[in-house]
Amino acid sequence: MKWKLVLAALFLNCCAAAGIQAETIHLSAAASMTDACKEIIAAYEAKQPGAKVLANFGASGALAKQIEQGAPADVFISASTEWVQHLADKQMAAPGSEKTFAGNSLVFVGSAKAAVLSMEKLPELKRVAIGNPKNVPAGQYAKQAMEKAGIYAALEQGQKFVLTDDVRHALMYADQGEVDGAFVYATDALLAKTAKTLFTVDAALHEPIIYPMLLTAAGAKNAAAKAFYDYLSGAEAKAALKKHGFAVNP
Incomplete structure (x- = not known):
């Protein structure tokens, strides 16, 4: 009987670990978005205690190439349309998920x-x-x-x-x-x-400075990532962007 209890406990722990893993969201974002995204992530995690957003900041081109090579990414925010289009052309973006996130000068x-x-x-x-x-x-x-x-x-x-x-x-x-x-x-x-x-x-x-974002093909399979992606278009995220000097649509 004792060993059955041990197995049951192990099973429950594995299920809990799987649940935590399912709530993990991988964000790849342009380096210039670092401070704004950190604030957005903190606010989101406070509202969704079960979610954990792991952010990777860097040059948009380098991030896109990392994603293309298999780096984990559910949401991608680029500082130009070029690299979002690059992933879309490689069929690594969820169809129709590309949208404008912010603007800059x-x-x-x-x-x-x-x-x-x-x-x-x-x-x-x-x-x-x-x-x-x-x-x-x-x-x-x-x-x-x-x-x-x-x-x-x-x-x-x-x-x-x-x-x-x-x-x-x-x-x-x-x-x-x-x-x-x-x-x-x-x-x-x-x-x-x-x-x-x-x-x-x-x-x-120069071309208009637009920050587009997309949900990756992998992110489309992650319910937590989709929820975070939707949050990025909401009023709280826009307020954080404006606070950090970015232009946003009403």
Whole structure:
């Protein structure tokens, strides 16, 4: 009889563990979303004690490639439509789940002692940090803006770019004075410790900065992930985004 009780206890423990596993949600989100998403996650977990959101922040391109290679992800928030479309093309997104999450703007930050610059004067600087345009949307937007302004070639040929793995590292270099300035999102600039915004990039110089999100094919099979995905479109999540400087739809 005793061994039956032991087996029953083990069975119940396994069921409980399975339940906890089913409530685990894997979120992959653009690095610039770190602070806003952490606040959203904390609020969600407080409302849903059984849910646990495990977040992975980084460059949108790098995250999309990780997901493509099998990294666990139920919800993906990108800083550009390119990488959401990439996963959709690979049939790794739940059909019809792509939607706009937030918006942002691009700014150039540098030393608080620096004079206010303009895009045209950037070739006069020695070192400019941008996210690597191959993987980092902020870098892609910055490259578009500089190309349209006619200054990208001069900076590239002068080997003045310091390429970073994500937009937060570009901000870090500007904050630490290791570069003359950096292209970052307006929301990142709010987190600067020493750097200040020297100018806002004309939005007409680059594609609209939109953060799309999707539910992955794996996430569509996870009821907890679907609930969290729906929460991201709600009033509480939007309030957190606005608090951190993002633009949201009413």
